[in-house]
Amino acid sequence: MPVDKEWLKRAADIVGADGILVDPSDLESYGHDEYALQTYVQIPKAVVKPSSEEQVGRIVGLCAETGVPITPRGGGTGLSAACVSDPAGIVLSLERLNKIVEADPKNHVLTVQAGVTLEQINGAAEEIGLFFPPHPGDESAMAGGMVATNAGGARAVKYGTIKRFVLGLQVVLASGQIVDLGGTFMKASMGYSLMDLMIGSEGTLGIITRVTLALLPRPGSIQTLLAPFATVAAAIESVPAILERGTIPFAVEFVERSAIACAERLVDKSWPAHQGSASLLLMLDGPDEDLVLSQAEAIGEVLEAKGALDIFLAESRERQEEILGIRSMIYEALRPGTAELFDVCVPRSQIAGHVEFVHSLEEKYGVPLPTYGHAADGNVHTNFMRTRVEAGMLGEEIPDWPMKHEAVRGEIFDDVIRRKGIISGEHGIGLAKRDYLINNLGETNVALMRSIKKALDPRGILNPGKIFRL
Numbered sequence: 001m002p003v004d005k006e007w008l009k010r011a012a013d014i015v016g017a018d019g020i021l022v023d024p025s026d027l028e029s030y031g032h033d034e035y036a037l038q039t040y041v042q043i044p045k046a047v048v049k050p051s052s053e054e055q056v057g058r059i060v061g062l063c064a065e066t067g068v069p070i071t072p073r074g075g076g077t078g079l080s081a082a083c084v085s086d087p088a089g090i091v092l093s094l095e096r097l098n099k100i101v102e103a104d105p106k107n108h109v110l111t112v113q114a115g116v117t118l119e120q121i122n123g124a125a126e127e128i129g130l131f132f133p134p135h136p137g138d139e140s141a142m143a144g145g146m147v148a149t150n151a152g153g154a155r156a157v158k159y160g161t162i163k164r165f166v167l168g169l170q171v172v173l174a175s176g177q178i179v180d181l182g183g184t185f186m187k188a189s190m191g192y193s194l195m196d197l198m199i200g201s202e203g204t205l206g207i208i209t210r211v212t213l214a215l216l217p218r219p220g221s222i223q224t225l226l227a228p229f230a231t232v233a234a235a236i237e238s239v240p241a242i243l244e245r246g247t248i249p250f251a252v253e254f255v256e257r258s259a260i261a262c263a264e265r266l267v268d269k270s271w272p273a274h275q276g277s278a279s280l281l282l283m284l285d286g287p288d289e290d291l292v293l294s295q296a297e298a299i300g301e302v303l304e305a306k307g308a309l310d311i312f313l314a315e316s317r318e319r320q321e322e323i324l325g326i327r328s329m330i331y332e333a334l335r336p337g338t339a340e341l342f343d344v345c346v347p348r349s350q351i352a353g354h355v356e357f358v359h360s361l362e363e364k365y366g367v368p369l370p371t372y373g374h375a376a377d378g379n380v381h382t383n384f385m386r387t388r389v390e391a392g393m394l395g396e397e398i399p400d401w402p403m404k405h406e407a408v409r410g411e412i413f414d415d416v417i418r419r420k421g422i423i424s425g426e427h428g429i430g431l432a433k434r435d436y437l438i439n440n441l442g443e444t445n446v447a448l449m450r451s452i453k454k455a456l457d458p459r460g461i462l463n464p465g466k467i468f469r470l
């Protein structure tokens with residue numbers, strides 16, 4: 001059955017007339033995520049906004065009965081065109097499921113509805129004196145979306161990605177039935193972990209309606225170190241020596257000068273280090289200031305021995321926030337000229353080699369490929385630019401960039417696979433990377449994924465075509 005007047009009336013009976021959008025001007029912003037190009041924009045037939053878990057179940061039940069494809073959407077901050085609807089389908093927006101269900105300081109657990117944003121999660125954790133470590137860069141991402149992409153971020157080196165913090169999920173299955181997976185316990189040896197199957201499934205196996213998250217005690221002190229290096233390879237090669245000392249910083253970011261220059265211009269602030277062609281940004285946390293400062297000092301000595309041109313310790317909170325503010329605006333600054341932001345992940349020992357390879361492509365194809373990333377967990381972000389980048393400014397468009405884009409993407413992914421890495425460390429596959437998945441995982445793995453999809457969603461109504469073609 002198509003999404004026609006009758007279908008919309010049945011949906012409105014479930015969520016109320018104000019929970020349905022059909023006006024083209026309202027649908028436009030639900031036709032895409034933050035993937036840089038327009039390639040995958042798809043305006044849905046309608047957007048449906050349930051306001052309770054039970055309403056989600058009934059809408060999915062209606063879709064199951066009528067064969068209407070359904071794409072769940074959280075904050076729409078994804079970067080792989082994964083929350084884009086099927087042409088005949090609807091977007092199910094979780095934005096009205098925005099309640100903190102329970103904050104439990106005794107068990108260090110927070111349960112939220114799927115539409116609660118990362119910013120709200122951080123606030124709720126702080127209110128009970130606790131801390132939610134995962135931090136993908138855009139705080140308007142929502143709990144359900146972060147779980148469905150297994151979001152990472154800069155703090156993964158010490159704390160891991162979001163899957164380490166998911167204790168329980170409430171999920172609406174393709175039939176409309178609601179199930180609880182996991183709970184508030186720290187261990188489980190209970191057969192197949194259905195909960196883990198949902199993490200990173202990009203809305204293709206079930207609709208997440210509630211998330212129970214583990215929290216940690218708040219660190220008493222945070223210190224930020226910044227070290228410029230002559231080359232990006234020198235910066236990255238110092239990382240193993242830092243980790244061998246036994247202190248794991250919670251963030252170890254490498255950034256190239258050309259990318260920083262764009263962010264400096266955008267926020268009108270100055271990065272403390274202008275020497276060299278790359279910087280290493282390290283953040284340390286711990287229970288008290290003396291301890292963290294002594295760790296920072298010891299890491300500073302390692303950085304110096306490894307060729308750092310200078311070392312800055314940002315002691316005040318304002319200075320730390322200024323540095324982080326510039327780092328977090330790199331993507332925003334490059335975005336107007338970006339065709340795609342890659343998020344490959346290679347073994348740590350392969351980062352420098354991969355970045356060197358990326359630079360060889362800059363020369364081969366004559367396109368800027370500003371690169372930065374998480375130096376200690378192997379997650380490398382390269383921006384494929386369709387414009388020139390000069391002195392912190394985006395310049396003219398590169399005439400034949402679409403062909404070069406395809407070629408560079410293929411070469412980057414091939415290099416990653418040669419290095420035993422993966423094509424997505426944190427953003428997910430969506431539509432943007434689905435045709436490359438089989439090369440990376442092999443046919444057997446993708447066939448297993450297809451059979452799991454078939455078992456959980458026999459009619460193929462849940463976010464069809466994402467991750468792999470059906």
Ligand SMILES: Cc1cc2nc3c(=O)[nH]c(=O)nc-3n(C[C@H](O)[C@H](O)[C@H](O)COP(=O)(O)OP(=O)(O)OC[C@H]3O[C@@H](n4cnc5c(N)ncnc54)[C@H](O)[C@@H]3O)c2cc1C
Nearest residue numbers: 074075076077078082136137142144145146152203208426
């Ligand atoms: C400036 C910027 C910085 C970023 N930095 C990072 C970073 O450092 N690390 C990182 O990992 N990501 C980063 N991202 C990407 C993005 O924020 C993450 O992928 C985030 O987890 C997406 O959450 P969302 O709620 O916006 O999901 P959406 O974009 O709405 O959806 C993403 C996927 O999840 C599915 N989905 C959404 N909600 C549900 C649900 N309730 N149930 C089932 N499936 C659902 C969608 O169908 C889609 O497949 C960044 C994005 C931007 C714009």
